Amino acid sequence: MNWYFNEGKDGDIVISSRVRFARNIQGFNYTNNLNKTKLEEILNIFENNKQLLKKYGLKLLRLENMDDITKASLVEKHLISIELLKSKASAILINDEENICIMLNEEDHLRIQVFSAGFEIYNIYEILNNIDDEFGKCITYQYNKNYGYLTSCPSNVGTGFRCSVMLHLPALQLSRKLNKIIDIANNLNINIRGAYGEGTNSSGHMYQISNKITIGVTEKEILDNINNIVSQLITLEREERNNLLKNKLQLEDNINRKYGILSNAKIISSQEINEYISYIRMGIYMKLIDKIDIKKLNKIGIYTKVACLQKYFGKVLSPNERDVYRARVIKDILEEK
Amino acid sequence: MNWYFNEGKDGDIVISSRVRFARNIQGFNYTNNLNKTKLEEILNIFENNKQLLKKYGLKLLRLENMDDITKASLVEKHLISIELLKSKASAILINDEENICIMLNEEDHLRIQVFSAGFEIYNIYEILNNIDDEFGKCITYQYNKNYGYLTSCPSNVGTGFRCSVMLHLPALQLSRKLNKIIDIANNLNINIRGAYGEGTNSSGHMYQISNKITIGVTEKEILDNINNIVSQLITLEREERNNLLKNKLQLEDNINRKYGILSNAKIISSQEINEYISYIRMGIYMKLIDKIDIKKLNKIGIYTKVACLQKYFGKVLSPNERDVYRARVIKDILEEK
Numbered sequence: 001m002n003w004y005f006n007e008g009k010d011g012d013i014v015i016s017s018r019v020r021f022a023r024n025i026q027g028f029n030y031t032n033n034l035n036k037t038k039l040e041e042i043l044n045i046f047e048n049n050k051q052l053l054k055k056y057g058l059k060l061l062r063l064e065n066m067d068d069i070t071k072a073s074l075v076e077k078h079l080i081s082i083e084l085l086k087s088k089a090s091a092i093l094i095n096d097e098e099n100i101c102i103m104l105n106e107e108d109h110l111r112i113q114v115f116s117a118g119f120e121i122y123n124i125y126e127i128l129n130n131i132d133d134e135f136g137k138c139i140t141y142q143y144n145k146n147y148g149y150l151t152s153c154p155s156n157v158g159t160g161f162r163c164s165v166m167l168h169l170p171a172l173q174l175s176r177k178l179n180k181i182i183d184i185a186n187n188l189n190i191n192i193r194g195a196y197g198e199g200t201n202s203s204g205h206m207y208q209i210s211n212k213i214t215i216g217v218t219e220k221e222i223l224d225n226i227n228n229i230v231s232q233l234i235t236l237e238r239e240e241r242n243n244l245l246k247n248k249l250q251l252e253d254n255i256n257r258k259y260g261i262l263s264n265a266k267i268i269s270s271q272e273i274n275e276y277i278s279y280i281r282m283g284i285y286m287k288l289i290d291k292i293d294i295k296k297l298n299k300i301g302i303y304t305k306v307a308c309l310q311k312y313f314g315k316v317l318s319p320n321e322r323d324v325y326r327a328r329v330i331k332d333i334l335e336e337k
Numbered sequence: 338m339n340w341y342f343n344e345g346k347d348g349d350i351v352i353s354s355r356v357r358f359a360r361n362i363q364g365f366n367y368t369n370n371l372n373k374t375k376l377e378e379i380l381n382i383f384e385n386n387k388q389l390l391k392k393y394g395l396k397l398l399r400l401e402n403m404d405d406i407t408k409a410s411l412v413e414k415h416l417i418s419i420e421l422l423k424s425k426a427s428a429i430l431i432n433d434e435e436n437i438c439i440m441l442n443e444e445d446h447l448r449i450q451v452f453s454a455g456f457e458i459y460n461i462y463e464i465l466n467n468i469d470d471e472f473g474k475c476i477t478y479q480y481n482k483n484y485g486y487l488t489s490c491p492s493n494v495g496t497g498f499r500c501s502v503m504l505h506l507p508a509l510q511l512s513r514k515l516n517k518i519i520d521i522a523n524n525l526n527i528n529i530r531g532a533y534g535e536g537t538n539s540s541g542h543m544y545q546i547s548n549k550i551t552i553g554v555t556e557k558e559i560l561d562n563i564n565n566i567v568s569q570l571i572t573l574e575r576e577e578r579n580n581l582l583k584n585k586l587q588l589e590d591n592i593n594r595k596y597g598i599l600s601n602a603k604i605i606s607s608q609e610i611n612e613y614i615s616y617i618r619m620g621i622y623m624k625l626i627d628k629i630d631i632k633k634l635n636k637i638g639i640y641t642k643v644a645c646l647q648k649y650f651g652k653v654l655s656p657n658e659r660d661v662y663r664a665r666v667i668k669d670i671l672e673e674k
Contacts, residue, residue, distance in 0.1 A: 249661065253603035264597030264628075266590035291601075324586065 003099040004077060004302060007294045008118015012285035013234045015166040015206065017120045018078070019128045022151045022160035023110040023135070024142040030152040031087060031105045039089035039105050045139065046093060046104060052138055056131060057095040058102070064089070069316070072307030079115075083107055099124075100131065107152045108160075110135070119230060121163055121223055129219075148215065158215025163226045166195060167233055170205035170282045171240035178207075181233065189213045190229050204274035205282075209233070241286055248288070255283035259291060262300075263334055267323045273304045296333055303329045340436040341414060341639060344631045345455015349622035350571045352503040352543065354457045355415070356465045359488045359497035360447040360472070361479040367489040368424060368442045376426035376442050382476060383430060383441060389475055393468060394432040395439070401426070406653070409644030416452075420444055436461075437468065444489045445497075447472070456567060458500055458560055485552065495552030500563045503532060504570055507542035507619045508577035515544075518570065526550045527566050541611035546570070578623055585625070592620035596628060599637075600671055604660045610641045633670055640666045 004016065028034060028042060046053065047060050063071060063085065074080045079098060084090050084106045093102040103111040112131055114124040142150040148158040156162070172178045182192045195206035209230055211222045244251055258276040262268070281297055283289040303312050304326045310317050312329055341353065365371065365379060383390065384397050400408060400422065411417045416435060421427050421443045430439040440448040449468055451461040479487040485495040493499070509515045519529045532543035546567055548559045581588055595613040599605070618634055620626040640649050641663045647654050649666055 249603060253605075253664075256601040256603050257598050260597030260599075260601030261594050262597075264593040264600075266586060266593050327590075 003097050003115055003117055005295055005298045006117040008116055008120055010119040010234055013167055013237050014119035015168055017116045017124055017165050018113060019121060019125050019163045020111055020113040021128060021132050022108040022156040024150060025109045026140040026142050028109060036088045042109055043089060043091050043104055049138055055134060056100055058093040060091050060093055062091045069307050069310045073311045076305040076307050081106060121226060125223055156214050159219050161214055161219045161222055162210055163222055164208055164210035165226060165230050167207045167209060168205055168281060169207050169237050170278050171244055172237050173205050175240050185229055188229060205278045252288040255279045255288050259289055262330060266327050268327045269323055277301050299333050300330055340434050340452055340454055342632055342635045343454040345453055345457055347456040347571055350504055350574050351456035352505055354453045354461055354502050355450060356462050356500045357448055357450040358465060358469050359445040359493040361487060362446045363477040363479050365446060373425045379446055380426060380428050380441055386475055392471060393437055395430040397428050397430055399428045406644050406647045410648045413642040413644050418443060458563060462560055493551050496556050498551055498556045498559055499547055500559055501545055501547035502563060502567050504544045504546060505542055505618060506544050506574050507615050508581055509574050510542050512577050522566055525566060542615045589625040592616045592625050596626055599667060603664050605664045606660055614638050636670050637667055
């Protein structure tokens with residue numbers, strides 16, 4: 001099972017955790033200064049190192065061999081960045097569970113990423129560190145003893161480490177308490193961003209928390225800082241959900257109606273889905289709805305995205321068709337045993 | 338099974354048919370000029386005629402022995418009028434199927450009514466006629482050879498006959514073609530009235546067609562006239578529903594979403610129900626929804642009415658409670674095998 005269908009620790013609030021290192025290989029310019037031949041050379045280093053790939057169950061997949069829908073579906077699942085698509089010769093090293101996904105020839109030569117459902121930053125950091133060490137035995141990273149790891153963009157220099165956590169904060173958003181929290185977070189060198197749409201507003205009530213600074217701090221400090229703010233947000237969101245229970249029946253009605261529409265509509269847009277999934281997710285954890293479990297909801301969340309939807313049905317769909325097929329995939333998933 | 342849960346002929350458009358005779362008994366003033374003792378005397382005539390009641394499986398139920406919720410539920414099912422509740426001593430003669438319901442001491446001494454699901458005016462007229470004849474053997478009706486049967490209100494003098502048909506006309510209402518039809522009907526001595534709310538507008542798209550005139554025409558002519566206009570309305574409504582299929586998918590989506598809300602809400606008002614049931618009813622007959630059949634929908638329609646709901650749960654409910662229990666009875670009915 002792919003990691004993103006699962007639920008993890010503190011799954012009522014934390015959707016997923018992600019850690020990554022930015023690394024570059026000695027003897028090569030940064031990717032934006034490499035021609036296709038040199039970029040291919042980098043890919044070949046990894047393709048030829050069967051032993052290293054086998055250790056983590058990784059396969060090398062070149063983006064030039066993927067159709068557009070497959071590439072877009074990887075972006076939708078946050079496994080790769082849009083940047084990677086622009087490279088003249090890029091690839092990913094990915095395992096079956098898809099919780100390890102290393103981008104090759106994105107902004108940096110390597111973007112080693114490890115993912116998990118739920119709140120698992122320390123555990124996945126261990127895995128990341130291990131991969132980083134093993135890769136470091138086969139290639140020599142660009143490293144400066146004063147600055148640390150060197151990266152294409154100065155914002156990643158030092159540790160090259162980014163830790164991000166995706167949070168579901170419907171109650172804090174509905175109670176308008178989130179803006180104050182975002183201000184505080186900014187002073188703690190933490191970014192909080194709405195995961196859909198512009199700015200901090202988020203139709204699906206999803207927020208991504210990540211560290212701003214990668215230099216002058218240790219990875220341990222970054223993890224502790226993220227752990228600290230996320231733990232507080234979890235507590236605050238849980239309190240706020242308890243407050244919502246003052247109008248329990250109205251909330252239960254609202255959530256179940258949204259499920260009723262989600263499960264019966266014949267045409268449905270992605271904006272609608274985001275809103276419904278958010279309420280139903282909260283409802284499942286608040287025990288206000290029992291007609292669907294979190295794994296099916298996660299599955300609906302993934303397969304109703306524009307590219308994942310087309311990948312599911314194996315064909316290109318116009319925007320109008322997508323709204324119809326989106327309703328069909330929901331039906332399929334709900335009918336699964 | 339009570340007749341009103343069934344579906345009858347032309348059930349896609351015709352909910353129910355009803356015929357009634359207004360009759361008064363010789364030797365008694367009209368009910369509004371009778372004291373309680375005299376009114377009781379009338380009830381006793383029927384109570385003591387076991388043979389007559391047995392012939393049609395009728396039981397005499399005195400309204401003074403009924404609680405308020407039971408009385409109100411009979412009004413909601415259109416089996417009795419609100420007028421009957423105001424009488425100092427009234428009763429109904431009713432059979433198990435409830436398709437025969439004779440009001441005693443309403444505006445007239447007898448209001449003999451026969452009901453059916455669907456479009457069945459000629460068949461139920463036969464039954465009505467038969468009952469009228471049999472009752473006429475036991476009591477002497479007030480009759481004048483010039484005017485016909487005499488009634489308390491002049492509008493019923495003559496035949497004392499009223500034939501009414503409940504029609505479901507969502508497509509004609511949505512296309513705004515109904516107003517013109519109502520004008521034409523008025524010139525044909527036919528009343529068309531919205532069955533809910535004021536005037537001709539009807540949130541549930543329900544319309545009652547009945548004859549205006551009871552004198553100077555035969556019962557056969559009244560029936561033929563009603564048959565004629567109802568048949569035309571059936572044809573027009575079916576045509577208009579076909580027109581709606583130009584946007585089949587949107588209609589299917591709309592209907593199924595309404596079903597989704599109806600079947601998942603935890604709080605639901607009666608106005609909402611009327612609208613949803615109307616669309617779902619049309620959807621069932623247009624084969625745009627297959628998750629519910631017409632009998633369950635009819636059952637939901639009945640048991641979500643204010644008094645029927647309280648009768649179902651066997652307790653008095655405040656308006657807020659009713660909205661919650663309404664959602665529960667829907668769940669119960671949908672879960673029935």
